[in-house]
Structures are given as structure tokens and as C-alpha cells.
Amino acid sequence: MAAPRSCVLWRCCGRGWSRAMRGCQLPGLRSSWPGGPLGMRLLSQEKATTETHFGFETVSEKEKGGKVYQVFESVAKKYDVMNDMMSLGIHRVWKDLLLWKMRPVPGTQLLDVAGGTGLTWVLGDAEELPFDDDKFDIYTIAFGIRNVTHIDQALQEAHRVLKPGGRFLCLEFSQVNNPLISRLYDLYSFQVIPVLGEVIAGDWKSYQYLIESIRRFPSQVEFKEMIEDAGFHKVTYESLTSGIVAIHSGFKL
Numbered sequence: 001m002a003a004p005r006s007c008v009l010w011r012c013c014g015r016g017w018s019r020a021m022r023g024c025q026l027p028g029l030r031s032s033w034p035g036g037p038l039g040m041r042l043l044s045q046e047k048a049t050t051e052t053h054f055g056f057e058t059v060s061e062k063e064k065g066g067k068v069y070q071v072f073e074s075v076a077k078k079y080d081v082m083n084d085m086m087s088l089g090i091h092r093v094w095k096d097l098l099l100w101k102m103r104p105v106p107g108t109q110l111l112d113v114a115g116g117t118g119l120t121w122v123l124g125d126a127e128e129l130p131f132d133d134d135k136f137d138i139y140t141i142a143f144g145i146r147n148v149t150h151i152d153q154a155l156q157e158a159h160r161v162l163k164p165g166g167r168f169l170c171l172e173f174s175q176v177n178n179p180l181i182s183r184l185y186d187l188y189s190f191q192v193i194p195v196l197g198e199v200i201a202g203d204w205k206s207y208q209y210l211i212e213s214i215r216r217f218p219s220q221v222e223f224k225e226m227i228e229d230a231g232f233h234k235v236t237y238e239s240l241t242s243g244i245v246a247i248h249s250g251f252k253l
Contacts, residue, residue, distance in 0.1 A: 052149055055212030061149050068147045071206045078201035085196055094245050095142060098171045101247060102138055111136040111161060113154075114144020127153040134163045142171040146217040155230035162252040168232055174239060174246035175219040181242045189214070220246045 052061050054068070075082065083091050104110055113126050124130055126141070126148050139158045148154045158168050176182040189211045197207030218226065220237045223246075227235045232250030239246045 055209040055216065064149050067209075071209055075197075075201055075203060075206050082197065082201055082207070085200060086193055090241060094171060094240055094247075097240065098140065098142060098169060098247055101249065102140060102167075102169055104138065108138060109136045109163075110138045110140065113139065113141040113158075114147070115140075115142070127157060129157045129161050131161045133160055135161050136166060137163060138167050138169065140169045140171075143173070145170055145172055146213050151218075152226060152230065155227055155232075159231045159252055164252055166252045168227065168248075168250045168252070170223075170227075170248045171245060172223070172248070173214040173217060174223070174243050177239060177243040185244065220248075223248060 050061055051058050052064055054064050087094075102110075111129075111131070113129075115121070122130065126144070127150055139162055141154075141158075145151060145154055155168075162168065176185050193211055194204045194208045197210075198204040201207070217223070220239060220243065224235050224237055227248055227250045231252065233253045235248065235250040237246050237248045
């Protein structure tokens with residue numbers, strides 16, 4: 001589906017970057033780059049250096065952004081092929097369901113965070129979006145929010161940039177709700193997916209991180225509570241494929 005002309009597709013994964021594309025003009029952007037036509041709020045230098053997780057590894061918060069960036073730099077060329085191989089193409093059905101829930105119409109102001117395609121894209125930090133308050137009708141993020149360092153901050157930013165009545169939609173890996181399928185899923189995830197990553201993309205470690213990051217992500221109910229804590233109302237979720245992924249929805253009222 002082609003994106004509406006007014007869509008703005010934002011490409012970031014909370015990687016801790018403080019640079020922006022120069023020479024672009026996008027409405028509603030907060031400029032903070034001295035002398036530049038387009039900039040973004042510089043990341044706070046006062047953030048405390050504390051520990052967080054990178055998969056099952058414990059790292060400093062400053063390190064995580066760079067490590068996530070390296071993962072996606074490494075897998076970019078084979079990203080779509082690996083997605084098809086790992087999910088047997090089912091990821092396309094999940095994304096179609098997200099679009100069906102979104103139902104964009106011409107004129108919709110759509111912000112797609114952690115996206116790599118679209119008519120207009122910006123490189124930045126999901127925890128400090130360079131957009132004005134109350135700007136977008138819909139905020140979407142698919143398979144990206146688990147990679148940010150502070151999920152709560154990313155959710156608060158999503159709430160901030162949405163208009164009153166705007167909708168938050170998140171497609172993300174979640175918690176399998178069938179014990180038998182869960183055991184089979186774990187076996188496939190830890191024993192097969194890294195091997196596929198090595199054979200197809202020449203990268204075992206990145207796909208090992210992928211699996212570990214999925215296991216560290218909150219359950220459907222826990223993530224629902226986080227979305228509510230960020231200020232969203234009418235928060236619901238729908239588990240897909242026995243809970244391998246879930247679509248969470250909330251509204252800014």
C-alpha cells in the first residue's frame with residue numbers, strides 16, 4: 001500500500017544519534033542544529049550512565065545505542081530475506097493486519113517509527129522525537145520498540161507528538177501463550193534462527209541478539225500497562241500466531 005502524500009516516515013530505533021539530515025525541509029520539525037536548516041534536539045548530555053540490557057548481555061546505556069546500530073548495519077542487506085526465512089513469510093501477514101487496523105486515508109498525518117521505507121524519512125532518536133506536540137494522527141512502530149534503551153521514554157514521546165484523539169499502534173514480538181508451542185518456539189529460535197543468520201547473512205551474533213531481545217521484552221499485559229503509564233487510554237492488544245507477536249493499540253484523549 002502506498003503511503004499517503006502527507007505521511008512522514010521516521011527512521012530510528014532509539015540508537016542515541018544526535019545528527020540529522022541537512023538540506024531537508026519538513027513541517028513541524030524542531031530545529032536545534034546551529035546553522036542548519038534541519039536539525040533535532042540534541043540528546044541530553046546529563047543522562048546518567050547506568051546499566052541496561054543488550055539481549056542477555058549487561059551493558060551501559062551509552063553502549064547500547066551503538067550496539068543496536070551495529071546490528072542493523074550488519075543485517076540490512078539481507079533483512080527482508082531473513083524475515084521471510086525466519087517467519088516463513090508470516091511477517092507480511094502480521095504487517096498487513098497492522099495496516100488494516102490503521103486504515104489510513106488521504107490526508108492522514110502518519111508517523112512510522114523504526115521504518116526504513118516511505119516518501120519522507122528522518123534519522124534520529126525515538127526517545128527524543130524532533131517533532132512538535134500534537135502533530136500526528138497515527139503513530140506506528142513495528143519490531144522496533146524493543147531495541148530502544150528507555151521504552152518508557154519512547155512511549156511518552158509517542159503520546160506527546162500525537163494529536164488528541166490520535167492512535168498509537170505497535171507490532172512487536174511478545175509472549176507465546178501455549179506451553180507446547182512455547183517450547184517448540186524456543187527450540188526453533190535458539191537453535192535454528194542463528195544458524196540461518198550465519199548461512200544467509202553471514203551473521204550469527206546479530207540474530208542471537210534478535211532472539212535474546214525478544215525474550216527480554218515485556219509480556220502483552222506488562223507492555224499494555226507501560227502504554228497506559230505513558231498516558232494512553234483504551235489500551236488493548238491482540239495476540240497473533242499464538243502470541244509470537246502482538247499488536248497493541250492506544251489512544252491519546
